[in-house]
Amino acid sequence: MGPGPSDMEESVYKALSQPIIGHLDPEFVKLMDEIKENLRYAFQTKNSLTFPVSAPGSAGMESCFVNLLEPNDEVLICINGVFGMRMLENAERVKAKPTVIEFPWGKPVDPKKVEAALKKNKKFKALAFVHAETSTGVQSDAKEICRIAQEHDVLSIMDCVTSLGGTPVLIDEWGVDAAYSGTQKCLSCVPGLSPVTFSDRAIQKIKSRKTKVQSWFLDLNLVMDYWDSKAKRSYHHTAPVNSLYALHHALTLLKGEGLENSWQRHQENHEYLRDGLVDIGFEYLVEENYRLPQLNAVFVPGNQDEAELRSRLLNDYNIEVGGGLGDFAGKIWRIGLMGGSCKKAKVDQLLVALRSNLKK
Amino acid sequence: MGPGPSDMEESVYKALSQPIIGHLDPEFVKLMDEIKENLRYAFQTKNSLTFPVSAPGSAGMESCFVNLLEPNDEVLICINGVFGMRMLENAERVKAKPTVIEFPWGKPVDPKKVEAALKKNKKFKALAFVHAETSTGVQSDAKEICRIAQEHDVLSIMDCVTSLGGTPVLIDEWGVDAAYSGTQKCLSCVPGLSPVTFSDRAIQKIKSRKTKVQSWFLDLNLVMDYWDSKAKRSYHHTAPVNSLYALHHALTLLKGEGLENSWQRHQENHEYLRDGLVDIGFEYLVEENYRLPQLNAVFVPGNQDEAELRSRLLNDYNIEVGGGLGDFAGKIWRIGLMGGSCKKAKVDQLLVALRSNLKK
Secondary structure (H helix, E strand, O other), X not given: OOOOOOXXXXXXXXXXXXXXXXXOOHHHHHHHHHHHHHHHHHHOOOOOEEEEEOOOHHHHHHHHHHHHOOOOOEEEEEEOOHHHHHHHHHHHHOOOEEEEEEOOOOOOOOHHHHHHHHHHOOOEEEEEEEOEEOOOOEEOOHHHHHHHHHHOOOXXXXXXXXXXXXXXXXXXXXXXXXXXXXXXXXXXXXOOOEEEEEOHHHHHHHHOOOOOOOOOOOOHHHXXXXXXXXXXXXXXXXXXXXXXXHHHHHHHHHHHHOHHHHHHHHHHHHHHHXXXXXXXXXXXXXXXXXXXXXXXXXXXXXXXXHHHHHXXXXXXXXXXXXXXXXXXXXXXXXXXXXXXXXXXXXXXXXXXHHHOOOOO | OOOOOOOOOHHHHHHHOOOOOOOOOHHHHHHHHHHHHHHHHHHOOOOOEEEEEOOOHHHHHHHHHHHHOOOOOEEEEEEOOHHHHHHHHHHHHOOOEEXXXXXXXXXXXXXXXXXXHHHHOOOEEEEEEEOEEOOOOEEOOHHHHHHHHXXXXXXXXXXXXOOOOOOOOOHHHHOOOEEEOOOOOOOOOOOOOEEEEEOHHHHHHHHOOOOOOOOOOOOHXXXXXXXXXXXXXXXXXXXXXXXXXXXXXXXXXXXXXXXXXXXXXXXXXXXXXXXXXXXXXXXXXXXXXXXXXXXXXXXXXXXXXXXXXXXXXXXXXXXXXXEOOHHHOOOEEEEXXXXXXXXXXXXXXHHHHHHOOOOO
């Protein structure tokens, strides 16, 4: 019940350990097509360029930045937590020209400030923001931010590592140009893959670049030919076959449950957990309207030794919760209710363990 | 029996599907330390910076280039197949100044030409070569090439994706400065990880860079802090936990067998396969002294339809062999005898299937 990896279903483990086949085997190619199709469902998009990068979410983030930005491109970076800061690092390393707008940790990105920044400077090629900040449990109004981006003809890059599958991520409806996620959060699959999706506008930018993408491994011009069934399926790298078996199955489970049902399950268990936590003295960091149901950032009651309590949960109850990052280290916990870890029984176990271990 | 992924032992599948735990869990940190220790054995090195990159071998290659080279650094690239060409791509994308020496596909890198190039131009900071070319099955004299590099005070970057575990890779004895491999070849583990190792000379170069590493995901200055048990183990990215379980076990198996025994097994089965293949009309691409036992590149007898024969092996016999790449497409096969796929019984199955399907 940390900020991920989340618990995986037995059947995902089973899929993971199916016998390995070649990454260019016709059977495997079929499985790749099904993964792409099911990722389109998860992302709610028709984007043809939708696939899992063969590396963790940080590489998915880098994939968006190295492909969509060229040296000297101006980019607006919205920072309200750890992952916005990482976006800035990425923008700097592609030698783009970043402008930062900062928001207090635990607060959402303010679309009005984004709009003002885009009005003030007409040169921005892209803007980047985190939909669901894993470091604070806050969610920003992605729909409004992407609408503003489109209005100003600026590409939008969205981090939805923690949101995908747990709360609405509507790529086409919102008009997101590039988004990346992870498999180990609400998809409840093994860590190590990063689902990404790119709009036609984004592809146009990639195809009309004047400079080569600085990463060979992440260059979408090359990766596209491997993942596109209409291309000649040229060899690029050896795909992580077994992890992809697991993702294929995890996506089938998500489709079986239905996205709306999954969103509702996350919301219900969040409310159940919230009532229990508030009852024993925990307080939420984030204002109610912007809370992520799947990531509960809460202040540990002041009279408790948070580190000791956290390791007691881990060692005596086999329950992992995440500590705070940055300024919140030692102050907040990050309790995940993601995918397979989002179950009423688990909430009960955590609350019982807390009730009998809190100092009076 | 293709050029990888190779067959995995049952117990590796079992390790792979052990219950997931957090990537910062103390138990997992212990496992990371054991992986590093066992990789040092596989690489025959004392290098402290030895760990698996959380992405495939191509990312391991990129990791060496983005960390060891800065813009305008001169680098000598030896090309004798597909992966040397990829090295050149990497050198160009970090904006280094590459000089290429080419050798015919199927021939080893000639150390004398390397020496002549280093004598002619004293500005080289690094040289890069492929120890075991997966595209042609040729092995180059890594010991001599690295000796020459050291003599000229040039860092050596070595691709040993296909050699590690199957034929001698002696990092310290040869004086290799940076090497990367893959898990899905002679280590017989899941694809998706790239073991790397860096010498103290290499680390010195990384720490004294004047420019930032262009990839955030692959920046060793950051990754070191996550993999180093003496550092405070700061969060970098979510490690591919289950794949690392599998690697941990696969390395334990290698240690159990013993490197020398593994090398001998690869050599013996190669000779057994070679005798059988030559007997039915196949011819080796590579001169005997430079053949990789684990990758047998052979010309298919001229009167056979290689594509049809290859798909018959796959569909009727469940045996995969690799086709040729580049100029050798449609002409050669690449038959892998790697790790778990390197067994006498498998050679027998292949030879029987071939004997009863070759056109007279």
